[in-house]
Amino acid sequence: MIEASQLNKSFDGRVAVQDVSFRVPEGGRLMLLGTSGSGKTTTLRMLNRLIDPDGGTVLFRGQDTRTFRPEILRRQMGYVMQQYGLFPHYTVAENIAIVPRLLHWDKPRIRRRTEDLLRQLGLSWDAHAHQYPNQLSGGQQQRVGLARALAADPPVLLMDEPFGALDPVTRTRIRQEFLELDEFKSKTVVMVTHDIRDALELGDHIGIMDKGRIIQMGTPDELQQNPANDFVAAFLHGQTDAS
Numbered sequence: 001m002i003e004a005s006q007l008n009k010s011f012d013g014r015v016a017v018q019d020v021s022f023r024v025p026e027g028g029r030l031m032l033l034g035t036s037g038s039g040k041t042t043t044l045r046m047l048n049r050l051i052d053p054d055g056g057t058v059l060f061r062g063q064d065t066r067t068f069r070p071e072i073l074r075r076q077m078g079y080v081m082q083q084y085g086l087f088p089h090y091t092v093a094e095n096i097a098i099v100p101r102l103l104h105w106d107k108p109r110i111r112r113r114t115e116d117l118l119r120q121l122g123l124s125w126d127a128h129a130h131q132y133p134n135q136l137s138g139g140q141q142q143r144v145g146l147a148r149a150l151a152a153d154p155p156v157l158l159m160d161e162p163f164g165a166l167d168p169v170t171r172t173r174i175r176q177e178f179l180e181l182d183e184f185k186s187k188t189v190v191m192v193t194h195d196i197r198d199a200l201e202l203g204d205h206i207g208i209m210d211k212g213r214i215i216q217m218g219t220p221d222e223l224q225q226n227p228a229n230d231f232v233a234a235f236l237h238g239q240t241d242a243s
């Protein structure tokens with residue numbers, strides 16, 4: 001479904017991502033786990049061409065992403081940003097409708113879809129659709145961010161620290177809600193996180209990143225049972241500074 005090969009990226013001569021390769025099959029869930037500055041976000045943004053790599057390729061369904069118009073590619077890949085990324089001057093319903101509008105869906109269809117997503121995410125049209133992001137709690141904003149990413153039913157979800165701004169209790173609850181959401185279950189997911197619990201609970205594969213490289217890739221069990229080196233072992237046991 002998504003195949004990254006030998007991705008490289010430098011900013012101002014400083015290497016951010018180096019020789020990163022992975023394959024995520026249809027329905028797969030890859031977690032990119034690492035400390036701050038290890039190159040996770042840069043890697044994620046090279047998948048939907050928000051950043052162009054200096055070297056390497058990304059295939060989406062076997063096709064080089066450079067052959068797609070970026071906006072067409074991005075409609076296939078819902079993007080959930082750090083800090084929710086909602087437009088502050090749009091209501092909840094308007095935020096969720098952004099991609100369906102671009103796709104020229106008619107109003108009743110957008111309304112049905114928005115109502116349905118709000119309901120699935122534990123919100124409601126009557127209570128929330130006409131509110132602005134700053135009227136919502138962090139957890140509610142995060143749900144709206146997910147609803148927006150899911151609105152046009154893209155096959156892929158790219159998620160960048162989706163729970164990063166939430167307190168630990170809300171974080172655990174929302175992570176559990178995401179896992180139980182039928183729409184989430186059917187997606188191919190690449191998610192960036194520095195939280196080992198996110199990675200273990202949501203991922204079928206975890207790529208541990210350090211200094212721009214993936215230093216180990218495996219299932220949660222493989223990583224826990226056979227950490228490749230002391231860094232991975234320490235990271236998995238939460239002994240490094242994972243801020």
Ligand SMILES: Nc1ncnc2c1ncn2[C@@H]1O[C@H](COP(=O)(O)OP(=O)(O)OP(=O)(O)O)[C@@H](O)[C@H]1O
Nearest residue numbers: 011012016034035036037038039040041042043194
């Ligand atoms: N647009 C940019 N211009 C210059 N340097 C950048 C840019 N984007 C990222 N970097 C640098 O590239 C490196 C990797 O950053 P990246 O955001 O990919 O890491 P990350 O693992 O996602 O970290 P975080 O969890 O803090 O977001 C860092 O050293 C960062 O400062």
